[in-house]
Amino acid sequence: MTTPALSVSRRVSQKAGQFTESVIREMTREAMKYGAVNLSQGFPDFAAPEDIKRVAMQAIAGDVNQYAITWGAKDFRDAIARKTKWYLGLEIDPETEITVTCGSTEGMIAAMMATVDPGEEVVVFEPFYENYAPDAILSDARPRHVPLRAPDWTFDAAELRAAFNPKTKAIIICNPNNPTGKVFTREEMEFIAGLCREFDALCFTDEIYEHILYPRAGAEIAHISMAQIEGMRDRTVIVNSMSKTYSVTGWRVGYCIASAEITGAIRKVHDFLTVGAAAPLQTAGAYALSLPPSYYDQLQSDYRARRDLILPELENAGFKAFRPDGAYYIMTDISAFGFKDDVEFTRHLIREVGVACVLGSRLYSDLALVSKQVPFCFCKNNESRLNPSESLQKLR
Numbered sequence: 001m002t003t004p005a006l007s008v009s010r011r012v013s014q015k016a017g018q019f020t021e022s023v024i025r026e027m028t029r030e031a032m033k034y035g036a037v038n039l040s041q042g043f044p045d046f047a048a049p050e051d052i053k054r055v056a057m058q059a060i061a062g063d064v065n066q067y068a069i070t071w072g073a074k075d076f077r078d079a080i081a082r083k084t085k086w087y088l089g090l091e092i093d094p095e096t097e098i099t100v101t102c103g104s105t106e107g108m109i110a111a112m113m114a115t116v117d118p119g120e121e122v123v124v125f126e127p128f129y130e131n132y133a134p135d136a137i138l139s140d141a142r143p144r145h146v147p148l149r150a151p152d153w154t155f156d157a158a159e160l161r162a163a164f165n166p167k168t169k170a171i172i173i174c175n176p177n178n179p180t181g182k183v184f185t186r187e188e189m190e191f192i193a194g195l196c197r198e199f200d201a202l203c204f205t206d207e208i209y210e211h212i213l214y215p216r217a218g219a220e221i222a223h224i225s226m227a228q229i230e231g232m233r234d235r236t237v238i239v240n241s242m243s244k245t246y247s248v249t250g251w252r253v254g255y256c257i258a259s260a261e262i263t264g265a266i267r268k269v270h271d272f273l274t275v276g277a278a279a280p281l282q283t284a285g286a287y288a289l290s291l292p293p294s295y296y297d298q299l300q301s302d303y304r305a306r307r308d309l310i311l312p313e314l315e316n317a318g319f320k321a322f323r324p325d326g327a328y329y330i331m332t333d334i335s336a337f338g339f340k341d342d343v344e345f346t347r348h349l350i351r352e353v354g355v356a357c358v359l360g361s362r363l364y365s366d367l368a369l370v371s372k373q374v375p376f377c378f379c380k381n382n383e384s385r386l387n388p389s390e391s392l393q394k395l396r
Helices: 023-034 048-063 074-088 103-115 132-138 157-163 186-198 260-274 279-288 294-318 342-354 382-396
Strands: 098-101 121-126 142-147 168-174 202-206 238-242 254-257 320-322 329-334 375-379
Touching: 048 103, 048 382, 074 098, 074 254, 074 279, 098 103, 098 260, 103 132, 103 168, 103 202, 103 238, 103 254, 103 260, 103 329, 142 157, 157 186, 168 186, 186 202, 186 294, 254 260, 279 382, 294 329, 342 375
Parallel strands: 121 142, 121 168, 168 202, 202 238
Antiparallel strands: 098 254, 238 254, 320 329, 329 375
């Protein structure tokens, strides 16, 4: 007797069928396959700070190798609270308002699963960090997309207001923004906060690039957390991580800051998603978050130098580059090169030029709407940044 094959509908959930695998991680694999310089996935290829690594190794040698408290080791939570007070001016209770997670990626999905019910909607700006829409889908929510438009990546107030309705549960903000480098102004943050209060909505704010800013004359370039805005402290979930600020993206140590009620729900979801983040790396995190302001000043200076090195190289090669005010990505327009779309262009760039970037169209809800944008990341060492400078001249 022949055993009937498992039906297609029984193999893959409808949720999983609504999104693709990560295009960013896919481009990293393509870069490795063709030996291309990887300016796609946003991880540093230079060494993490020696002192932070040393504390992690000492913790392992000292047998900090078993489970920490599920929602985070006390010394790390205390350090998060102290740094939040110093940097944002917010008093946070480390016992009831912090959840340590396996990176900000888990932090975001844990927060959404803890607060969003089926049928509710989550507003997402686009272009977006690619995890946000799948996070909404996995939380049984419907993403509502609102465009940020070049060159300044501003949103239309009327369009954003139209996206809010009685079903709106939350809005996601990445500030500074991945992939555009936009830093939201206080006026924009106040407008968004007003909509959240009017529609009784939450704000999930991804602040992983909070210290990577490029102040310039005549513009308001400063990190503002939504939790700092009047009336938003209890409506905001801050999602953050060690990854970018301390150049340890592979450690996967992040955290959520929220009101005690929301934190209680996040902790329950987090417990059954991952149990807890790596204990010795939380010890190193407690040290890292206690570093003086001079560390962050140097971080900002180093990234400004990297940005200012690659920007003219992209422009000289024929890209229209949009100068970022924060984070470590540069969004570009590839119209001048004559390729049909970003798929054709990125394939050529990797295989013939030896440089990898990301498909910009995959960072929008409708792939057909935007086909001539690609972002590059510049969190790379001198050799990585200079090699593509020579390669990109092949495009001219």
